Amino acid sequence: MALRAVVPRADVDVAAALSAVAPICEDVRARGVPALLELTERFDGVRTEDVRVPARALADALEALDPDVRAGLEESIRRARLVAADQLRTTTATQVVPGGRVAQRWVPVGRVGLYVPGGRAVYPSSVVMNVVPAQVAGVGSIAVTTPAQKEFGGSGHPTVLAACALLGVQEVYAVGGAQAIAMFAYGARDAEGTVVVEPVDVVTGPGNIYVASAKRYVQGTVGIDSEAGPTEIAVLADATADPVHVAADLVSQAEHDPMAAAVLVTDSPRLADAVEAVLGERVAATKHAGRIEQALRGRQSAIVLVDDVEAGLAVVDAYGAEHLEVQTADAAAVAARVRTAGAIFVGPHTPVSLGDYCAGSNHVLPTGGTAAHSGGLGVQTFLRGIQVVEYDEHALREVAPHVVALAQAEDLPAHGEAVTARFAAEGSAP
Structure with a gap:
């Protein structure tokens, strides 16, 4: 589609990062834990003696967790479980002819590696989004990895560790970046040859461009959910939208990363001008103003003026946003016509940040236009369909x-x- 060539995109893409991540992945494949420890020191600035987080650290993190944060996580878990339970698939059996039958069984994968990003922000919510659907699917072996934090002695962030403990996940590693993806794909032995990390069947979770690229590199060795790189929001809005709501939502996603994408598609020049004015005020007043301004000024972010909502639909379908908000008259009907998006947020009271935490939906979603062929993380990510054929x-x-x-x-x-x-x-x- 011609529109795909002109919609806003970041300068760095997943393919371009492959040359950087390939030697990292191969180093981990060849040397295992010693490579992981060296790479952690190089990229995270902390030298550790072990890649695994001790069980005591998980328990201590949960015990020290702020009660309000714990309550928020528990509600997030509850809602995510409700949605995930309805995603479970049941065995179907089709009688093709008398004496000829084909059944479809759904079986969980045996072992999964779940990536929880770190760095500029802390993401206990990503623990929930990864772990809950895997548990509901019935996966027997679940491991989580998150970048080592210098501030916490090379362990993971305590809030992330607490979320793991809250969900009953005991196998947690303090490894981040492309090396973490390689660790799960290939497994890892220590210097004596003892297996420290068993390889997994599927790797899931969001991350930066290098994490997404590493997932592409190891795909085939393991399954992946999608190439979930730097976050994106697109808002399809008309003159009925509130510019304060639109600006607040664009800022909320730009807060993640200087490479985050924030795109407004509208047929209303008046709304476009009003949103620009509000953005100026809101960005200056936010905690992470520098990173937000960098994201909004990047080539991946833009305000796109279109002739009408029909043309706007064509643009957002070509863009294939990770998160798409529809703030138009008759928003539900307009949203029903969208063909390409990771998740769609309908109407003025459904901001993306609701989906980030407590909507019940999953926030691990395809980015960079990959929504054209990939969906978001869910129970189906961890299930395999097996056909059973029986003829007499x-x-x-x-x-x-x-x-x-x-x-x-x-x-x-x-x-x-x-x-x-x-x-x-x-x-x-x-």
Whole structure:
């Protein structure tokens, strides 16, 4: 689509970062824990003796957790479990013909590695978003990793550790960045050759551009949820939208990272001007004004004027935002027509920040336009569909001529013979 070439995007993309993450991933694959410790010292500025967070540190973090934060996490968990429970899939069985049946079973993956970012902010909410759907899916082995924090002696941030403890996750590592993704994909041994980290089947979780790139690098060795890089918000709004609401929501996502994207798509020049004016006031008054201003001034952020809401829909579909707010007249009807987004937030009282914490939805979502082919994290991320096929003799005999004809058309005669061999003892073809 031509629009995809002109919508705002960041200068650095996932593919461009591959050359930086490839040697990191290969180093971890080759040397294991010694490489992880060296990379942690290089990138996080702290030298640790072990990559795993002790169980006592998890318990202490939960005990010291602020009661209000704990209450917020517990409510977030409760709502996330409600939504996740309705995402569970059940076995289906289709009677194709008498005696011929195909069933679809849904089986959880055996082991998952969940990435919780750190750095400029603290993300206990990402613990919830990763862990809850994995638990609801029935995953038997769950490991979490989060960047080592110099301030806390090389351990993870206490609030993140507390969230892990609250959810009953005991396998937690203080490793961040591309090296953490490689650790989960390949596993890691210590200098004596003892396995310290078992490899996983699926890696999930948001992160910076290097984390997203590492996920692309290891995909195939393990499954991934999506390439969830720097956050994005797009707001599709018309003249009915409140400029204060729109500006506040753009600022809220720009707060994450200087590379965060904030895009307003509107058919109202008056709204565009009003939002710009409010942004000037709000950015100056916020705690992280410098990073927000950098994000809003970057080429990944823009105000896009369109002729009408119909044209706006075309733009947001081409953009494929991680988070898309629809603040228009008849917002629900407009939102129903959106084809490409990680999550859609409908109407004036559904800000993205609600979804970040307590809507019940998941905030681990595809970025960088990958919503065109990938969805957000959910129970389905941790389930595998297995087809179970069962035909009796009569049903196989009935379809055998079709199998033989198709096998011959593809010049694969042994395929057909694998069917007819079952009737050869009778002295006649089916």
